[in-house]
Amino acid sequence: MKVVYEAANLIDAHLVRHALEAQEIPVFLQGEALMGGMGELPLFGTILVCVPDVVWPEASAIVAALPLNQPPDEGAEPLGDADASPGWLPA
Template sequence: MKVVYEAANLIDAHLVKHALEAQEIPVFLQGEALMGGMGELPLFGTILVCVPDVVWPEASAIVSALPLNQPDAASDDDEAPDGASGWLPA
């Protein structure tokens, strides 16, 4: 098994897992059971998405095409009418 993606959180790990499984690539999430552990265990960055060695190149290409950890692009419709950015008072 090779690590194809190191997930920042459980949601990212499952998004990658489902994308790979949709292409019929077997996936193992290493460290999923450790999420939320206390003490010496970090709460984030502990999940590794692993695939068999023979499908790693294909899986790596799929993961690199996914829009992971990218900020959402703001559209022109999202701008405030007066040109102000950020939150407006209630």
């Protein structure tokens, strides 16, 4: 097994995992079960996304094409409707 991506959080690790599994590449997440552990385990850490050696070149190309850790597009529309009134707000 080779590391194809080092994810800083669980969400990124699973995004990469699902992208690779969609291409029928087997994936193993190393360190996933240790996230948030107490005691001598770090509360936050790196999750390693690993694939078999044979498919590593294909997997690394897929991961490189993913939009991970990129700033949002400055010309993008905001997610909410800017013209909509907020309605009733709590006191």
